[in-house]
Amino acid sequence: MMTIRTRNTLRSALAALLLAFAAPLMAHEGEMGQVPEDGSTVQGTPEEIGIHFDGAMRITQFDVIGPQGRVSLENEPGSDPTEEYHVKPAGSMEPGNYEVRWRGLARDGHMMSGTFRFTVED
Numbered sequence: 606m607m608t609i610r611t612r613n614t615l616r617s618a619l620a621a622l623l624l625a626f627a628a629p630l631m632a633h634e635g636e637m638g639q640v641p642e643d644g645s646t647v648q649g650t651p652e653e654i655g656i657h658f659d660g661a662m663r664i665t666q667f668d669v670i671g672p673q674g675r676v677s678l679e680n681e682p683g684s685d686p687t688e689e690y691h692v693k694p695a696g697s698m699e700p701g702n703y704e705v706r707w708r709g710l711a712r713d714g715h716m717m718s719g720t721f722r723f724t725v726e727d
């Protein structure tokens with residue numbers, strides 16, 4: 606018959622084993638930086654708007670929303686995984702606060718999403 610101590614030891618060993626197997630599955634691409642930087646203020650329309658990841662990410666949604674609604678972008682989300690995703694505004698952007706909302710699929714199959722904000726000044 607097992608003592609409680611033995612059972613607890615076995616349980617700990619099993620938990621450690623599960624963690625060892627689970628760790629690689631939990632690793633996924635992270636957000637490394639934004640353009641313009643989150644919380645920053647830029648003068649005039651930014652040349653590009655984008656996001657950097659520490660691994661390839663397949664971006665499925667990338668919306669820039671400002672005072673006049675959704676900003677028209679020159680390129681739409683592609684289907685190729687990339688570490689650097691950039692779009693160019695199709696026209697000039699009015700001064701005001703903008704929010705970028707993105708979604709992507711990491712290599713491990715996890716859906717990732719995030720937002721960042723920047724301000725455009727005259």
Ligand SMILES: [Cu+2]
Nearest residue numbers: 632633713715
């Ligand atoms: Cu993941």
